[in-house]
Amino acid sequence: MSKIxxxxxxxxxxxxxxxxxxxxxxSFRIIPGGGEANVAVSLANYGHETFFVSKLPTHEIGQIAVNALRRYGVNTEHIARGGDRVGLYYAETGASMRPSKxxxxxxxxxxxxxxxxxFDFDAVMEGAxxxxxxxxxxxxxxxxxxxxxxxxxxxxxHHVTVSVDLNFRKKLxxxxxxxxxxxxxxxxVDVCIGNEEDAQLCLGFKPDADVEGGKTDAEGYYGIFKGMMQEFGFKYVVSTLRESFSATNNGWKALIYDGKTFYQSKHYDINPIIDRVGGGDSFSGGLIHGMLTYKDQAKALEFAVAASALKHTIPGDFNLVSAEEVMSLAEGNANGRVQR
Incomplete structure (x- = not known):
């Protein structure tokens, strides 16, 4: 498998x-997680050699985060130790018309x-x-x-493929x-991932799509995909398309463009959502695995969308599914029957 x-x-x-x-x-549950760490865990679960680069304090609270990554097979040798604190965030899970916070x-x-x-980034990227x-x-x-x-x-x-999830956060x-x-x-960047809000707020590109109103036709994204590729030279532009009907009921699909062909994935109705946090990260992890494994943008996208749909059913930030489970869903097995 690949080094990521x-x-x-x-x-x-x-x-x-x-x-x-x-x-x-x-009382509060302690759940380790964070954008790129979530991606690393997903890829480790798919069998890749994954390395997470960060900095964490040497005290026991920092060790909680390190141990969480090691538990799921992520290599932590490039995590620098030092500093005063681990970042925290509080998450309140919404339901129905009440949003999460x-x-x-x-x-x-x-x-x-x-x-x-x-960090020695040349050493980190060697062989990646x-x-x-x-x-x-x-x-x-x-x-x-x-x-x-x-x-x-x-x-x-080091001739490493680079992907970004634009991931705009207005509180930051x-x-x-x-x-x-x-x-x-x-x-x-070779592969640019983001939704319609990310493209507008991070790069200044706005799609012709009313996502809040549930109108996410792929045609609304064609123009900005072409414009982004022309301006930045991306090899692929990818967007998730989420329809948020309520905090616990979302529609989910995605779109990919390689400069020649647009491909739109199948649509998933995710209801009820158990935990939406990490949904976009699970998509990125699935896409990276798909592009490294299948060399076909359609199959890679279907893997990514199915992986993310499954993450919405799992508590916590990490997407704890295998490649086999994802492929089963991508191939149409969505009945949820007990596996014996």
């Missing part, structure tokens, strides 16, 4: 049990304060096949944005700041 590197922040998610609200609970407590986390000298990052990482701080650039440059020196930065940082980084 991801760079980012792993945090500790603090959540009330079930659908309790923050103000109701007197996230409150961040991640300022000045170890990775946000990391320095270039904490794929490098993945997301827009969350450069949003953490100017230092983290510089680390992202240095990692991308090293990946290109403004669209103006995101565009000023993200657009220059696109020169290193």
């Amino acid at each position: 590197v991801t760079l980012g922040e792993i945090m500790l998610r603090l959540s009330p049990e079930g659908n309790y609200r923050f103000v109701q609970t007197d 996230v409150i961040y407590d991640r300022a000045n986390s170890a990775i946000a304060e990391a320095e270039p000298g904490d 096949d794929w490098f993945h990052w997301s827009g969350i990482t450069p949003a953490l701080s100017d230092k983290a944005a510089e680390l992202t650039r240095l990692a991308c440059e090293a990946a290109k020196r 930065w403004t669209s103006e700041k995101a565009i000023s940082v993200m657009r220059p980084l696109m020169q290193y």
Whole structure:
């Protein structure tokens, strides 16, 4: 299998049990997770050699995050140790018409304060096949944005395929700041992943689609896909298309373009959603596995969409499914019968 590197922040998610609200609970579950860490876990589950690059404190709370990655087979040798704190976020799970809610407590986390000298990116990228990052990482701080650039440059020196999940987070930065940082980084990217909001707020491209109204016809994305590819030279542009009918009922599909052909995946009705957190990361992990394994954009996309649909049924940030389970769903086995 392939060697895959991801760079980012792993945090500790603090959540009330079930659908309790923050103000109701007197205890929180600790759930490790974070964009690129979630991708690494997915790919480790598919059998790849995955490396997660970050920085975490040397104390026991930092070790919780390291141990969570090791538990699922992610290599942690390139995680620098030091800094004062692990990023936290609080997540309240919504239901029906009440949306889920996230409150961040991640300022000045170890990775946000990391320095270039904490990492040898040439050593990290040696022998790698794929490098993945997301827009969350450069949003953490100017230092983290510089680390992202240095990692991308090293990946290109070692002829590593680079993917990005644009992943705009309005609680971390403004669209103006995101565009000023993200657009220059696109020169290193081969595969660009994002939804309609990400493309607009990170890169300034707006699709002709009313996602809130449930109108997600692929035709609305053709123009921006072509424009993004022409401007940045991507090899692939990929978008998830989520129809949010309620907090526990979503429609889910995706679209991919290779510069010649557009392909739209099958549609999944995900109802009820058990945990939506990590849904986009599970898509990215599935897409990377699909593109490395099948060399066919249609089959790769179907794998990614099926993987993400399954993640919505699993509590926590990590997508704990095998490639065989994903392929079974992608091939039409969605009846949920007990496997004996």
